Amino acid sequence: MGPGEGRLDVARVRGLFPGLSDGLVHADGPAGSLLPENVVLAVAQAMRVPVADRGGAFPASARAEGLLASARTAVADLVGGVSGGVVLGPDTARLTWTLARALARTWRPGDEVVVSRLDHDANVRPWVELAVRAGVGVRWAEVDIETGELPDWQYDELLGPRTRLVAVTAASSAIGTRPDVAAIARRAHAVGALVFVDATHAAAHDLLDLRALGADFLAVAADMWCGPHVGAVVADPALLVELEPEKLAPVPDRVPDRFESGGHAFELLAGVPAAVEHLASLSEDACGTRRERLETSMAAVAAYERGLFDWLDQALRAMRHVQVIGSAPLTTPALSFTVAGMRPRQVAHELSRRGICAWDGDLYARELFDALGVNEEGGAVQLGLMHYNTAEEVGYLIDAVAALRPR
Ligand SMILES: Cc1ncc(COP(=O)(O)O)c(C=O)c1O
Numbered sequence: 001m002g003p004g005e006g007r008l009d010v011a012r013v014r015g016l017f018p019g020l021s022d023g024l025v026h027a028d029g030p031a032g033s034l035l036p037e038n039v040v041l042a043v044a045q046a047m048r049v050p051v052a053d054r055g056g057a058f059p060a061s062a063r064a065e066g067l068l069a070s071a072r073t074a075v076a077d078l079v080g081g082v083s084g085g086v087v088l089g090p091d092t093a094r095l096t097w098t099l100a101r102a103l104a105r106t107w108r109p110g111d112e113v114v115v116s117r118l119d120h121d122a123n124v125r126p127w128v129e130l131a132v133r134a135g136v137g138v139r140w141a142e143v144d145i146e147t148g149e150l151p152d153w154q155y156d157e158l159l160g161p162r163t164r165l166v167a168v169t170a171a172s173s174a175i176g177t178r179p180d181v182a183a184i185a186r187r188a189h190a191v192g193a194l195v196f197v198d199a200t201h202a203a204a205h206d207l208l209d210l211r212a213l214g215a216d217f218l219a220v221a222a223d224m225w226c227g228p229h230v231g232a233v234v235a236d237p238a239l240l241v242e243l244e245p246e247k248l249a250p251v252p253d254r255v256p257d258r259f260e261s262g263g264h265a266f267e268l269l270a271g272v273p274a275a276v277e278h279l280a281s282l283s284e285d286a287c288g289t290r291r292e293r294l295e296t297s298m299a300a301v302a303a304y305e306r307g308l309f310d311w312l313d314q315a316l317r318a319m320r321h322v323q324v325i326g327s328a329p330l331t332t333p334a335l336s337f338t339v340a341g342m343r344p345r346q347v348a349h350e351l352s353r354r355g356i357c358a359w360d361g362d363l364y365a366r367e368l369f370d371a372l373g374v375n376e377e378g379g380a381v382q383l384g385l386m387h388y389n390t391a392e393e394v395g396y397l398i399d400a401v402a403a404l405r406p407r
Pocket of ligand 1: 030031032090091092093094120122123169171172173198199200201221231
């Protein structure tokens with residue numbers, strides 16, 4: 001075992017998840033993962049004691065401050081940021097809108113933004129809508145239809161002196177493709193553009209580093225990595241200071257607070273450090289600071305998931321009645337497929353009948369699936385693996401897909 005590597009004992013890990021007692025195969029992770037018991041307990045505990053809003057002189061309010069501060073620090077550790085740059089909110093889509101509205105105030109007619117056809121709609125629509133309102137041009141990075149890749153060389157053409165923002169995903173939850181975000185960010189920064197990276201899906205499968213990715217803004221959502229429904233956008237506090245979001249007058253003007261108009265779900269925030277702690281302790285070999293433990297554990301997660309996913313991916317590709325979308329060499333453990341003669345919803349029903357939880361439809365990869373033409377047929381079926389899935393389950397998934405036949 002090399003440095004940073006670690007082992008993942010899946011039997012122990014599965015024991016942490018009360019939700020697995022339903023006996024189903026949870027292959028629906030790309031749209032939200034199961035919750036481990038420590039997260040459930042942390043949320044319950046925050047509901048057992050009085051927790052008030054922020055800003056009061058009494059203990060229940062101090063508790064709220066503490067929950068918020070711990071959640072910020074945990075997210076900062078997860079993505080290599082600083083807690084003063086962690087904006088928290090209900091989900092990444094709404095936070096992206098918030099940041100997009102703040103950034104759009106700095107745009108001038110004739111400026112440009114670059115979005116990608118690979119992205120989840122949460123990292124497309126806010127930019128497109130606000131660009132249209134501000135008279136700003138929208139340029140599209142296209143996906144290679146055959147491979148599902150997002151070639152970074154095309155950004156040489158797409159970027160120019162008026163580019164203000166590049167929005168790109170760290171990984172597609174629909175087809176797993178992981179673009180070379182660092183290469184795209186280098187190009188964007190060379191023309192003075194900011195880079196907004198949607199790491200909502202990627203963060204569950206690899207330890208991310210804001211700076212290494214070149215992300216000026218990085219969006220994550222705890223419900224993708226075993227936490228509650230809490231979203232975060234992480235940035236350098238010095239950059240946040242330059243932005244003027246829409247806010248209620250009494251909301252503090254300091255950052256990151258000024259981006260958080262409205263109340264927080266403090267009980268849920270309590271689950272965020274618990275979820276990061278869950279990730280950090282997945283490998284029994286993990287030691288050191290939380291970030292160091294995350295490094296070891298997430299390396300173990302990546303290696304474990306890769307082994308299972310390669311098997312699933314190759315087996316599905318070998319089936320004549322199955323069409324797996326894309327073939328990018330660098331992916332997360334998520335894929336989408338269609339079945340000859342069956343609508344995706346029909347496939348999802350069949351899988352559900354066999355005890356398999358799988359999403360179907362456009363998976364919010366609206367632009368991608370429109371470009372591929374699969375939306376006309378009801379989209380695709382998605383299978384995604386998490387660190388709690390097993391080889392036995394993958395074998396079962398393969399058999400279930402192999403047995404699918406049009407009725
Ligand atoms: C890649 C990606 N981006 C964004 C989102 C939206 O996340 P949220 O539900 O937190 O708005 C999702 C949700 O599945 C996603 O998979």
